[in-house]
Amino acid sequence: MNGTPHIEVRDLTMAYGDFVVQRGLDFVVNKGDIFVVMGGNGCGKTTLMRALVGLQRPAAGSVLYSGKDFWNAAAETQRQLKRRLGILFQGGALWSSLTLAENVALPIAEYTGLPPARVNEIVDFKLALVGLAGFEDFYPSELSGGMKKRAGLARAMALDPDILVIDEPSSGLDPLTARRLDELIMELRDSLGTTIVVVTHELASILSIGNNSIYLDSESHTMIATGHPQDALKNGPPEVRRFLSRGATT
Amino acid sequence: MRSEAAWQLDLRPADDPETLIIALARRWRIDQDLPAADTLNDRLDVPVRHVRFDASALTDWDSGLLTFVSGISKRCADRGIAVDSSGLPPGAQRLLAMAAAVPEQKLAGRDKGPQGPFAQVGTATLEFFRGAPQMLGFLGEVTLSLLRLVSGRARFRARDLWLEIEEVGPRALPIVSVISFLVGLILAYLGADQLRLVGAQIFIADLVAIGMVREIAALMTGVIIAGRTGAAFAAQLGTMQVNEEIDAYQTLGISAIDFLVLPRMLALMLMVPLLTLYSAFIGMLAGLLVSLTIFDTGVFEYYTETLRALTFQQFGVGLSKGMVYGAIIAFAGCLRGMQCGRSAEAVGHAATSAVVTAMLLITIAASIMTIVYYQLGI
Ligand SMILES: Nc1ncnc2c1ncn2[C@@H]1O[C@H](COP(=O)(O)OP(=O)(O)O)[C@@H](O)[C@H]1O
Ligand SMILES: [Mg+2]
Numbered sequence: 001m002n003g004t005p006h007i008e009v010r011d012l013t014m015a016y017g018d019f020v021v022q023r024g025l026d027f028v029v030n031k032g033d034i035f036v037v038m039g040g041n042g043c044g045k046t047t048l049m050r051a052l053v054g055l056q057r058p059a060a061g062s063v064l065y066s067g068k069d070f071w072n073a074a075a076e077t078q079r080q081l082k083r084r085l086g087i088l089f090q091g092g093a094l095w096s097s098l099t100l101a102e103n104v105a106l107p108i109a110e111y112t113g114l115p116p117a118r119v120n121e122i123v124d125f126k127l128a129l130v131g132l133a134g135f136e137d138f139y140p141s142e143l144s145g146g147m148k149k150r151a152g153l154a155r156a157m158a159l160d161p162d163i164l165v166i167d168e169p170s171s172g173l174d175p176l177t178a179r180r181l182d183e184l185i186m187e188l189r190d191s192l193g194t195t196i197v198v199v200t201h202e203l204a205s206i207l208s209i210g211n212n213s214i215y216l217d218s219e220s221h222t223m224i225a226t227g228h229p230q231d232a233l234k235n236g237p238p239e240v241r242r243f244l245s246r247g248a249t250t
Numbered sequence: 251m252r253s254e255a256a257w258q259l260d261l262r263p264a265d266d267p268e269t270l271i272i273a274l275a276r277r278w279r280i281d282q283d284l285p286a287a288d289t290l291n292d293r294l295d296v297p298v299r300h301v302r303f304d305a306s307a308l309t310d311w312d313s314g315l316l317t318f319v320s321g322i323s324k325r326c327a328d329r330g331i332a333v334d335s336s337g338l339p340p341g342a343q344r345l346l347a348m349a350a351a352v353p354e355q356k357l358a359g360r361d362k363g364p365q366g367p368f369a370q371v372g373t374a375t376l377e378f379f380r381g382a383p384q385m386l387g388f389l390g391e392v393t394l395s396l397l398r399l400v401s402g403r404a405r406f407r408a409r410d411l412w413l414e415i416e417e418v419g420p421r422a423l424p425i426v427s428v429i430s431f432l433v434g435l436i437l438a439y440l441g442a443d444q445l446r447l448v449g450a451q452i453f454i455a456d457l458v459a460i461g462m463v464r465e466i467a468a469l470m471t472g473v474i475i476a477g478r479t480g481a482a483f484a485a486q487l488g489t490m491q492v493n494e495e496i497d498a499y500q501t502l503g504i505s506a507i508d509f510l511v512l513p514r515m516l517a518l519m520l521m522v523p524l525l526t527l528y529s530a531f532i533g534m535l536a537g538l539l540v541s542l543t544i545f546d547t548g549v550f551e552y553y554t555e556t557l558r559a560l561t562f563q564q565f566g567v568g569l570s571k572g573m574v575y576g577a578i579i580a581f582a583g584c585l586r587g588m589q590c591g592r593s594a595e596a597v598g599h600a601a602t603s604a605v606v607t608a609m610l611l612i613t614i615a616a617s618i619m620t621i622v623y624y625q626l627g628i
Pocket of ligand 2: 045046047090
């Protein structure tokens, strides 16, 4: 199951107007990977995520899902590809006028014709998985930041996506909850075979759950390391080793 | 129903009658037409005391299976039936265990669910009366802020004031022009019909000039600016409220009223009177046009008649109304923005409510001022 290329990124350049955020990104995410995107603040991790999931057209290069070029595909193909993605935004991006249950139910109702009783079962289960059982009727404004994050994850997982793209899941979470979330991510990969692309700064997470990674450098505006995070820590360029050891190495 | 779906569900009694074995076979994935856990309700009853799962023939699963099993487990827990999930795939067991982990404490003191119609009327009434003191409180804060400004102790950025002035003034000119012109036209035609009866066509000039300058220019400008700028103020401050920006000012000891409300208030109190003057001028132009085309009045005649009708007092009345309306619009917009809740919906509601409040207050103020000026003989 592992080892087949799932997402291929070819010579990707992302820019806002004339400002090039990152250029020449080349990497492959295999099925069943937990792929970590690393880099300092503002290096372009969120921008990369937006290019991957079809929110922001890259200035150049391509993103291929199982060999299909996303940005040059027909609208219907794009929609089908998007159905396979689950996305957790950096700020949670919950719909503020819907309750948590409705937030999780919306993608299910949108993409499947399941009867309400089953939709409710799925919603209850997904909220329970992220530790939010009993909060079904709460509105996002009634939750803490960390709870919003987890509710966002429940929504992203609603349809059992093949690929889960997560932007900074553990920012705003206490260490124990963050660890539980890591365990959940690993379990999703191990049990359901979900491929996970995760943007994170959490060193413990990077080193314990990641099995592949890239490091985006904000000086040179390109990737300067790729591969297993443990390897990057041992043999990567000095910036990456510093990043992965909180500046402790020389 | 089960054509594409290859799921299979069998219930087998075990050797002892108290145990039910639920056998899940073949494919159980979320996109299939899987059964709801409810379908087993009447099987999970006496004499069953234990439930076991058998997944030996399961080929493919995802949370479709998990939601079903977790639904069964929940029902069993309610009925005091013991569940043994060791027959499920290990990954499924781990995920189910995660979902069953103790949920966190619920928030205390949360709003109740939806209310009945009577309760809604009651709540709305209470809220209306609760709204009045809030409005007065805000009025007090704004007044204090204005006093601080006069004594030179209010702090805001001059750039904000200029931005608002630009937004309210020059950018509003096109819409004010169109509407004032048309209203002037309507007024002239309305008067023309009546005045022709008594052969006093030339008094169209008086009617349009006095009508526009004293009342209509200010009212029209007020309505336009309430819809255009009042709503924008509420949306801006409301969004700041959502982003906790206003809280951030407060924690720094910066008065959000001084910093955000004051520049908007000043901008409108300055610009609405000016727009009122402009609007009156455009309206009179329209009156002139009507008078020229249907009565052949001379331009000079119309001009002198207009000058004769207008006094500084008339302008004073119009300008004072413009200033009051401007203050009302800024007040209503900022009030609703500051009261905004923390959701996208609340921002929309704040904008709507700002316009409604402004219109209501403008109409009340217009009536009061008209009566007072009449009594004073101005
Ligand atoms: N909408 C935008 N317009 C212009 N520049 C942007 C925009 N969003 C982000 N940027 C810039 O792009 C860079 C990368 O941003 P982002 O991808 O959000 O970084 P991060 O790695 O912290 O997620 C930053 O320098 C940021 O200033
Ligand atoms: Mg980011």
